[in-house]
Amino acid sequence: MSTNQKVKFAVMYLVSIAAGIIIGIRIFDAVAF
């Protein structure tokens, strides 16, 4: 796996994690409060 591919997948996973945390907080705040 080339360095470009590693960087691409690392960015993909980091974006997923950041988006997941934000979405999770939004859903919780919308439903529980």
Place this chain on the structure above:
Amino acid sequence: MSRGNRPSPISVTIWHIVLVVSFAGVIASMTILYRSMRSVLAIGGSCASGGPYQIAVPCPDGIGELLNGSIWVGVILLFLALFATGKTGAPNVVWLLWPGLFISLGYNFLDFGLHPPDGGGTQSGFISCGVIFMIMGGGPLLFTIPLMRQGRNGRRRGSEVAERALMASTRLRNAMTPPNVVVTAMPFGAEMPRGPVSERTPSVVADLERLAAMYRSGALTSAEFESAKQQLLTGAS
């Protein structure tokens, strides 16, 4: 068809999107689980809602639905993320979600065990749960990372050994074949070179040296040596 079974770029792009969305969904489910657990721990660690019984501690609004929903949706999206990982060839980091889940929930137990919301003493029940969760999450992390490093180094060593074995077998075959036939080590799947032998075997000098060595060692008579040399030069010219 020249492209064989290679997936189309559109298919690859779609699977990348599926991976990002499903992985984000798993993280969102874990976040909801984490916050739902904190809201339950904040009211003593247990609650109930619905049913015909008198409820001592009712659950906060929506917590029951959030807890159940986040677990089931998270598990389904986890399998989808695993499938998409295989389709895209992405590094499989999905196993890290196990330590992530247990360490984050273990932190919740330890936090509320050491700092109870009612301001009382430490809650040993929460602390012991927190320690167990930390071990369940951190144990695989501590054991798996060294194994992954060993596996990567092992694969690198394995490819070096395979390369050396290939070169050794090529040298052996060259030694056992007639001098004007040279076996060249080639990677699997490479196309065989075309054209006369002389154009693709620059090692005629090496063959002559090997022939001379056999003559010096007495393996060949003078006549055999001359004949073989002429044959080699004729075949190589």
